[in-house]
Amino acid sequence: RGFGTAGKQINVAKGNTFTVSALTDGTETPVTAITYDQVTVTFVEYGDAKQVSMKEVMEAFESTMADMTYNAGQALGVARDNIIIDALDAGATATIYSNDVVATTITASDTMNTALLADAKTAGRLLNFNKKVIVIHPNCENSLFKLSAFVDASQYGGREAVLNGEVGRYLGMVIISHNNINTTTENTSFTVYKNLALGERSFVFAPKKSAVMEWEREANRDRAVTLHYWEVYGVSVLNAESIHILKAVGG
Numbered sequence: 001r002g003f004g005t006a007g008k009q010i011n012v013a014k015g016n017t018f019t020v021s022a023l024t025d026g027t028e029t030p031v032t033a034i035t036y037d038q039v040t041v042t043f044v045e046y047g048d049a050k051q052v053s054m055k056e057v058m059e060a061f062e063s064t065m066a067d068m069t070y071n072a073g074q075a076l077g078v079a080r081d082n083i084i085i086d087a088l089d090a091g092a093t094a095t096i097y098s099n100d101v102v103a104t105t106i107t108a109s110d111t112m113n114t115a116l117l118a119d120a121k122t123a124g125r126l127l128n129f130n131k132k133v134i135v136i137h138p139n140c141e142n143s144l145f146k147l148s149a150f151v152d153a154s155q156y157g158g159r160e161a162v163l164n165g166e167v168g169r170y171l172g173m174v175i176i177s178h179n180n181i182n183t184t185t186e187n188t189s190f191t192v193y194k195n196l197a198l199g200e201r202s203f204v205f206a207p208k209k210s211a212v213m214e215w216e217r218e219a220n221r222d223r224a225v226t227l228h229y230w231e232v233y234g235v236s237v238l239n240a241e242s243i244h245i246l247k248a249v250g251g
Contacts, residue, residue, distance in 0.1 A: 010040075043233065046232070046233070140248050
């Protein structure tokens with residue numbers, strides 16, 4: 001609704017849970033009012049610009065342009081991920097610790113494990129938001145790869161193929177690795193990763209304008225060209241109950 005249209009923001013409705021009750025023969029079905037909460041998504045511009053000398057362009061035109069375009073696209077994608085991760089981190093409904101520890105007692109042995117994944121699955125179901133995706137730091141992913149309960153699909157009843165000792169799905173949840181999962185320091189000196197467990201409709205990503213890459217020739221005396229790249233979108237948590245933080249130490 002916001003893409004290519006006027007406006008600084010959009011509102012996204014959050015539906016409420018419906019219930020049913022027993023009906024009496026001969027009596028009208030009772031009617032109750034329904035109201036919708038709304039989440040506001042504000043559009044923000046994101047971008048940067050890089051300059052390259054005409055000498056570099058003349059020496060290797062095709063490779064220079066291709067490299068700058070690739071790096072610009074990569075930068076825009078990473079920025080999107082980081083903004084979404086920060087929003088999910090700030091908007092999560094609760095935190096679950098590995099091995100049921102707390103911030104003051106977590107140690108090096110409290111790594112990512114299958115029990116923590118199971119806890120996330122249960123926490124989601126208790127709030128009626130079934131967990132679909134787990135986003136973890138590579139150091140926590142490493143811990144999972146060393147667990148036979150994770151690698152051996154037969155131990156959790158999955159039918160997915162096991163290839164090269166790697167399983168991308170556990171208890172029906174897709175496992176995604178991401179370098180920029182946020183961290184914190186707890187119990188004085190332990191780096192703790194704030195992995196994310198996500199259910200349905202956890203957040204909104206609303207594009208306003210697709211990514212633009214523009215080449216501009218500077219003043220002749222500068223002997224340079226500039227690549228300007230930018231896009232416009234908004235990100236907001238939609239249902240906090242659909243988001244849990246899974247804290248664990250790296251493996």
